[in-house]
Amino acid sequence: MSAFSGLRAARQTKESKSYVKSNNESQQVTTTPVLLQPSTEGQESLQLEAVPESTVHVLPSGLEVRRSSASGRGLWAKALYKPGDIVLAAKPHIAALSNQYLDSYCSNCFGPAPESGLKRCTTCRTVWYCNSTCQTKDWAQHKRECVALQEWSKSAPSAELSIPSDAVRCLGRMLWKMQKQKIDSNWTMEINALQSHRSSLQSSSYELHTHLSHALVRYLGLTSPQELADFGLNSAGDLVDVISRFVANTFTITTPTLTPIGASISPVIALINHSCDPNAVVVFPRSSDQEPLMQVIALRPIATSEEILTSYIDTTLPKPLRQASLQETYNFFCQCALCRSSLDADPREAVWCPKSCGGTCPLPTEDDDFSRCTKCKAVVKTTDAIQDAVRVGQEALDKATALQFKEPVKAQQLTTNLIPILTSAGLTPSSHPLLALARLHQTLLISTLPVPLTQDALDEAVRATTRSSTGLASVLTYGHPVRGIALAELGKILAVDEPQPRQATSPAEATLIYPPSGPARLKLAYDTLVRATDELRVGFGVRNDGGQVGKEVRESAVALEKEIGVWKQGVRNVVEDTPRQVPK
Incomplete structure (x- = not known):
């Protein structure tokens, strides 16, 4: 779980086509053996211990909720999981794109712009969709949002502030759905069961929570405290609770290459506790037709009665910075095995x-x-x-x-x-x-990278990518998606056509030059892509075959294999066609 990222995506081509909105509700997601959804009447359910209102979730048979004295509620394995196994999958309760991606990704499925371009909502002119199907599916969420965005824009002091912040928009979607679902619904109780740190907020968080509270009230169009009751909130304290739950339980939605593009809330995945040396990871592989679909993937073998643990933060950071980050956002001091270890x-x-x-x-x-x-x-x-x-x-x-x-x-x-x-x-x-x-x-x-590409610029990019990949391999578990993506990036840039291949003057010099040139470079690119494929199958799921990135990397490796084969055959042909000199 992590806060929104400030990363910016390159804008993609869009078509500003209009289409008629529909009042149809979003289509229901079909349940699969690993897809998690709020329970409905007649389904087997598991009562959470945190609240008396019988907040329930449907869990895969291989998982159960337990409470430990060290970390409270958590998810524990009832079955064995191998690296790359999908432990569980869930559609987020609420999801919202970051502002900088509103015009380059679909606000329903969170996919990139198709070749035909995205289609803009012609009323608020703020959110975009792949097509009318995605717009229709999102209409139940966007209906109230559409009006609020128009009103906000009218009173904005500048064009830069014409759209509320990412957090405010996501909180708005969450509260409107809570209002629609009613306070006694399972959906709302699952949101209310999320951990709140209102009673122990760090002083550094006061300004953030105060700003979010004022902005959210304005965005919702409220004019008096009494109107909070429409959302099941009876006081300003209740509003701070909602914001605290949001801040502490937000998952970053990423592209298949791990670029952060938005945020989501999933109460059941939020049950998973933190470790700086996790045995599982939350990813968005984009391998299904139910996007955005969150998946928890096992990174290491997980035994029966072992707790499922993911990391809430960047675990490449040293212990002091990890602890500071966890204290500020999640209000706890980590006692995981890595933080307790006394490495030389x-x-x-x-x-x-x-x-x-x-x-x-x-x-x-x-x-x-x-x-x-x-x-x-x-x-x-x-x-x-x-x-x-x-x-x-x-x-x-x-x-x-x-x-x-x-x-x-x-x-x-x-x-x-x-x-x-x-x-x-x-x-x-x-x-x-x-x-x-x-x-x-x-x-x-x-x-x-310059256009046209120069050999020096390409080689420097290769060396920089190698440096990053080497560092990550020393601190992250084999198969971690960040490691897999780093290897994929290295393999791909090694495979870029060289503008001016360097020629070594001797075999000894060739072994000292990095990156290599010519056939040696292609071979290194191929080997790196094969390694990346293996790690991506772990980090993004064996069943997903490494997700969208895994598929692209395999295709690149196959193309390189053919290219290397053609080169080898060409060398053989030259050797065979060259007359041998018979000693006199």
Whole structure:
């Protein structure tokens, strides 16, 4: 569960075609063995322990809700799960696109614009759909939203503020549906059973909750506190509860390549507790006709009576930053196995051995600047220089992150300048902030590749992508979707046609050049795509065959295999057609 991302997507071509709205309700989703839906009369159900109102969910037979003294309610396995198994799947109770994607993705199925372009709602002129079918399915949700968006736009002080924030729009959809479903419905009780942290809000959260409360009241068109009762809210405290539940239980909706494009609420998946070393992951593989469909995928073997655990945050971060993030948003101190472990050198906070023995040393800090190699015990003597590099690197990361969309050239300059400094200081590829800078640097390089493409720019993008993938492989479980996507990106960019292939002067020199050129590069691209396919099948589900990305990567690997085969056959033909010289 995570808050909305500020990432921006490239705008896609759309057609501004009008079509008649329908008052039909959204079509019901057909239940499958793993698809989770609110229970209905006559179905087997499981009572949650948190509320006396008998909030219920239908769960797959391999799962049950239990309560532990350490983490409260959670989902536990009643069956064995293998890596890549779909533990459960669910349509979100509520979902909303982020503002920057309203005109490039469908507001119903969250798919990208088709070749024919998206169709805009001709009344509010804010949301877009694949076609009239998607518009009709979303009309039950969009009906009230459509009016509210028009009213908001009329009173907006500027064009930039003509649409309410992502969170306000998603909360509006949630409250309108709660009003329609009534307070005693299973749907509403599942929302109300979500964890709220109103009684223990961090001081840093006061401003956010206050701003959301005022904006939401305005968006809903309320003029008095009494009107909150129409939504089952009897006081301002109840409204803060709703917002707190939303903030603490929001899942980011992503594209198949993990780009955040919106947010969703799923009470049953929100039951899953957090671990910084999770055994499962929540993804949107886009492998069905019931999109957006959330799926919980097993990353490792899960035994009977083992708790299902996902991560709420970026687990590539070092422990202090993970704990700070969890405290601020979810109000708890993590006691997972990773946070309790006493690693000699956490790869997220490590530097190479000063004697170059191949071992690593803990990253020296202000609290503890003594560091020695875990392998040869050599002592790190440049602790002040390392700490200075890390501090400057974190500042650069913060600045570059803030500038990546507004001023990408400046952001790229920061990453380009700081990565060598951190590398020279001895940080390993998986260490923070080097890994985060490397990932951002890769994104910026690929998004600004010149046209026509130059060999130097392509090679630099390959090296940046390799650096990111190497760092991620050290801190994430095999099959984690982030690892799989990173490998897929590396394989794809290695497979790009070289403008000016480099020629090594000797076999020895060829082994030292990275990235390689010519046939060696194609072979490396192919091997990387095959590895990516294997990991994607785990991270996005074996049954899904790796999801949409897995399918694309397999197709790329097959095309490369054919290309390599053609090249090998060509070499054979040349060899066979060349007359052999018989010694005299």
